[in-house]
Amino acid sequence: MISSDPQRSASGLRLDPDIAICQSDLPLGWYQEELRPYAEEYLALQDRKPATVLAWMNRYVRPAQEHFGDSLLLLAHFYMGGEIVKLIENYGGAIADSYKLALQAARNPEKKVIVESAVHFMAESIAILAGEDQEVWITNPKAGCTMEMLAKDYMVLPVADQLIERYGDELVVVAYMNTSGRLKALAGRTGGAVCTSSNAHLVVDWARRDGKKVLFVPDQHLGRNTADRLGIDPARVLTLPDPQVTRGAFPVNEKEIEGGLDALDSAEMILWGSFCGVHTIFNTTQIDWFHEQGWEVLIHPESPLEAVRAADGVGSTDFLWNAVMNAPRGAKLAIGTEGHFVRNAREQGRQRGVEVMHLADIPGMQGAGCGCATMSRNDPPHLAGLLDLLRKGEAPDLNRVEAGDAVDEITGDRDRLAPTDRDRLVLEARTALEAMIEVTEASA
Numbered sequence: 001m002i003s004s005d006p007q008r009s010a011s012g013l014r015l016d017p018d019i020a021i022c023q024s025d026l027p028l029g030w031y032q033e034e035l036r037p038y039a040e041e042y043l044a045l046q047d048r049k050p051a052t053v054l055a056w057m058n059r060y061v062r063p064a065q066e067h068f069g070d071s072l073l074l075l076a077h078f079y080m081g082g083e084i085v086k087l088i089e090n091y092g093g094a095i096a097d098s099y100k101l102a103l104q105a106a107r108n109p110e111k112k113v114i115v116e117s118a119v120h121f122m123a124e125s126i127a128i129l130a131g132e133d134q135e136v137w138i139t140n141p142k143a144g145c146t147m148e149m150l151a152k153d154y155m156v157l158p159v160a161d162q163l164i165e166r167y168g169d170e171l172v173v174v175a176y177m178n179t180s181g182r183l184k185a186l187a188g189r190t191g192g193a194v195c196t197s198s199n200a201h202l203v204v205d206w207a208r209r210d211g212k213k214v215l216f217v218p219d220q221h222l223g224r225n226t227a228d229r230l231g232i233d234p235a236r237v238l239t240l241p242d243p244q245v246t247r248g249a250f251p252v253n254e255k256e257i258e259g260g261l262d263a264l265d266s267a268e269m270i271l272w273g274s275f276c277g278v279h280t281i282f283n284t285t286q287i288d289w290f291h292e293q294g295w296e297v298l299i300h301p302e303s304p305l306e307a308v309r310a311a312d313g314v315g316s317t318d319f320l321w322n323a324v325m326n327a328p329r330g331a332k333l334a335i336g337t338e339g340h341f342v343r344n345a346r347e348q349g350r351q352r353g354v355e356v357m358h359l360a361d362i363p364g365m366q367g368a369g370c371g372c373a374t375m376s377r378n379d380p381p382h383l384a385g386l387l388d389l390l391r392k393g394e395a396p397d398l399n400r401v402e403a404g405d406a407v408d409e410i411t412g413d414r415d416r417l418a419p420t421d422r423d424r425l426v427l428e429a430r431t432a433l434e435a436m437i438e439v440t441e442a443s444a
């Protein structure tokens with residue numbers, strides 16, 4: 001059983017009624033039919049300031065809260081659009097990183113209706129660890145992580161099967177948290193584990209026991225940074241072909257693999273080629289610029305290796321948040337991660353006399369934009385509308401999240417497993433999650 005731990009529900013983020021929500025309106029046609037009436041009302045509001053948005057949301061959220069009482073749990077990820085996390089907190093919800101979100105159903109068995117505003121793999125991770133009597137819902141099923149969208153099961157599994165055929169038990173899969181349940185189950189089946197950005201080095205080190213070869217999915221940058229941290233020879237780290245080009249499911253042969261099958265055979269780590277567009281914008285030019293101005297640079301390990309090596313500190317969302325919270329007055333921190341997160345960290349830092357900038361926000365270079373666009377597809381009308389429909393017993397089944405669901409974030413289509421297949425997947429994925437927890441706790 002996963003132990004209880006306070007959530008960051010009291011992040012200290014203040015809901016300023018006059019600062020507009022950092023999020024573009026979605027076109028009406030992007031909403032599911034059932035949610036369109038709510039979107040129409042929202043789009044007709046005079047502005048996007050929390051004072052206006054909250055007054056509208058209260059009409060739907062408050063009755064749902066009264067209806068479900070303590071059994072309702074609202075969750076959001078730190079990367080959700082600037083003021084959205086504060087809206088969720090305003091309604092008593094919790095904000096966390098993907099690891100802590102995943103534990104929320106298990107840690108709160110009294111919560112029976114869990115509504116998440118984040119991307120699909122995060123909601124599915126909650127569902128994998130949820131009890132039979134807990135329902136998990138996502139406010140927008142089309143909110144997908146682009147890194148995960150380049151590592152769908154139909155892309156990765158045919159390649160993994162060929163590698164397993166070639167290497168048998170010598171191959172162990174480590175699945176980053178940003179994967180579907182189907183890939184987490186693959187990790188469990190091969191004796192591997194799930195990992196997060198904060199424990200990837202521990203998990204990969206453990207997975208390499210007895211000279212085993214690691215297939216790391218899906219983020220090539222986190223994989224490469226982890227190999228670097230563990231001192232693995234870069235010549236023995238092989239990156240598989242770009243999934244944007246191949247769409248995965250490629251043949252594992254001399255032609256497709258860079259360096260050929262000899263390079264594959266001698267590799268200690270094999271990296272899937274996916275990446276996060278939000279984190280790959282960071283480079284040494286930005287870091288040098290901030291260093292010249294006397295700033296300290298902290299970066300997320302989904303960023304390219306050269307940038308990670310040049311930064312003063314590297315770590316997970318939680319590490320970056322704590323670095324801001326614990327920095328001494330007068331500190332200047334340039335942070336290389338998602339834009340909404342940095343915006344919130346800047347606000348917190350300002351209150352404590354700590355200056356925070358986004359690493360990509362330097363003169364003469366393209367800025368970071370608003371943040372993770374796909375996550376921000378969960379907007380106020382999605383949350384208010386889904387809660388209202390749940391209260392009325394009319395919520396679309398597409399928004400209900402079960403372990404093993406495979407979602408096409410472009411069309412919104414979903415492939416759901418038969419109950420027996422789902423039960424097997426849950427067992428295998430839990431094995432991989434529990435292996436991560438065990439490895440991490442053993443090192444504490």
Ligand code: SF4
Nearest residue numbers: 145146147276278372
């Ligand atoms: S920031 Fe990147 S890795 Fe995180 S959810 Fe968005 S696309 Fe995925």
